[in-house]
Amino acid sequence: MTASRRSTALIGDDNTVVVAGKRLTWRTLHKLPQLPSPAAVLVDNGADALAAVRHHAVHGTELLVATSSRVDERMREELGESGFAVVLPDGDVTQARLKRVEESGRVWLLTSGSTGRPKRIGHTLESLTTVTGEQPPRTWLLPYSPGTYAWWQVVTVSLTHADQGLVVIEPDELENWPLIAAEHGVTAASGTPTFWRQAVYRDADALAAVPLEQITLGGEPVDQGILDQLREHFPKARISWIYASSEVGASIVVHDGLAGFPREWLDRKPDPDRPMLAVDGNELVIRSPHHGAGLVGAVHTGDRVEFDGDRVLITGRIDTDEINVGGSKVSAGIVRNVLMSHPGVSWARVFARKAPLVGRMVAAEVVPNPALGPITDADLVQWCSSRLPDYGVPRRIRFLDEIPQKETLKSEV
Amino acid sequence: MGEVMTAQGRNLPGDDSADLREIGFRSLDFSELALRVEDELGDELNFDAPGLRRIATVGDVLDFIEQLQSA
Numbered sequence: 001m002t003a004s005r006r007s008t009a010l011i012g013d014d015n016t017v018v019v020a021g022k023r024l025t026w027r028t029l030h031k032l033p034q035l036p037s038p039a040a041v042l043v044d045n046g047a048d049a050l051a052a053v054r055h056h057a058v059h060g061t062e063l064l065v066a067t068s069s070r071v072d073e074r075m076r077e078e079l080g081e082s083g084f085a086v087v088l089p090d091g092d093v094t095q096a097r098l099k100r101v102e103e104s105g106r107v108w109l110l111t112s113g114s115t116g117r118p119k120r121i122g123h124t125l126e127s128l129t130t131v132t133g134e135q136p137p138r139t140w141l142l143p144y145s146p147g148t149y150a151w152w153q154v155v156t157v158s159l160t161h162a163d164q165g166l167v168v169i170e171p172d173e174l175e176n177w178p179l180i181a182a183e184h185g186v187t188a189a190s191g192t193p194t195f196w197r198q199a200v201y202r203d204a205d206a207l208a209a210v211p212l213e214q215i216t217l218g219g220e221p222v223d224q225g226i227l228d229q230l231r232e233h234f235p236k237a238r239i240s241w242i243y244a245s246s247e248v249g250a251s252i253v254v255h256d257g258l259a260g261f262p263r264e265w266l267d268r269k270p271d272p273d274r275p276m277l278a279v280d281g282n283e284l285v286i287r288s289p290h291h292g293a294g295l296v297g298a299v300h301t302g303d304r305v306e307f308d309g310d311r312v313l314i315t316g317r318i319d320t321d322e323i324n325v326g327g328s329k330v331s332a333g334i335v336r337n338v339l340m341s342h343p344g345v346s347w348a349r350v351f352a353r354k355a356p357l358v359g360r361m362v363a364a365e366v367v368p369n370p371a372l373g374p375i376t377d378a379d380l381v382q383w384c385s386s387r388l389p390d391y392g393v394p395r396r397i398r399f400l401d402e403i404p405q406k407e408t409l410k411s412e413v
Numbered sequence: 414m415g416e417v418m419t420a421q422g423r424n425l426p427g428d429d430s431a432d433l434r435e436i437g438f439r440s441l442d443f444s445e446l447a448l449r450v451e452d453e454l455g456d457e458l459n460f461d462a463p464g465l466r467r468i469a470t471v472g473d474v475l476d477f478i479e480q481l482q483s484a
Binding site: 325357363378381390391 | 420441447481
């Protein structure tokens, strides 16, 4: 990495960074003077993760940053054998087992591991910085788990652009983030649909008090219900959803407030600066300029799509989305969308249950909307029956008390 | 079985010899019934255990479910 690249990366060095209630800047974050390279920095808080990123931006340190809970003992050993010194949250360093020359400027991300063990994907600050051009001044919420692609997206916006502050939300602050966001004047926030659904569910008034101008959703299939709810609370905000992953980067960005993306985007002329979208069978295929190292060419994403008029809906992972009910196939994502379009539903998960005669049946877990009256499974069965084929109607519905959420801000839908 | 039928807006006849096709009790209804039993018992049923057999009447369904529970 050249000196000029590093200085470009640090355009945001004087941007405000709020961590644990303290107002700092990137420049005044604590320093990590002893960071080896290559280093896998395992953190238990957002401030340490940001300090590692700034160190990388200044020194070009080959870096992987992740929460310590995502990297188990076996993976730590694998990192050591791949030449990484592993830096633990308490500062202890396990030296690399393999001595090798650092790959200066390289940033490594771990995939979410939704299809098995997490894989390492190589990037640079440049390939992770997908927001370019002049940006309106904003203060961004940073609720994502350190080291994930979505986290890097927000972090690089702040590090590489002027007037893009950050307010870090630690895991123990997730339940009350709207209060913290309002206190620090957060105007832009990015989160999974589960993250937004929880915010509406827990305290819609507190959420509405956050002066949001930009709302971004990503990381999970985005349904029309949550987009409409957010529009109701924030009529003037720009609401965007992004399809992004460690492998293909941010490849689909939709600002029109509708779920899915326009079908005509599948037929766009090839442009080296723009991701090319295609569908193979029912799988989304992307050729992206923002891809990770070594992933040149078309990447089969493993995500399933369905056509709905002039929109292409991303319904879920291919290996789990399609439910075969006695030979008739139904998308769990489509059933979930129908359930969540019911005003009495705050969250839903749809899955297959083993059953006699038909092999699999559609079942669901639902969190009711506390603002409305009680709903019954019969209400929801009736709602679905008028919108889905009979084999797609969830016959067994379990009610949960709260929306489940993982460290990645996703729920297993 | 009555609950499954009621949820579909139909009634379960009192006669165990009633033909499933005639009362509109389909394979999806049968599967739902099995899952209801599973949920009631709080335990997974072994749907593969009972051998293939003809299930044509209300009585057949009840026998089958009983067989599942004891499998």
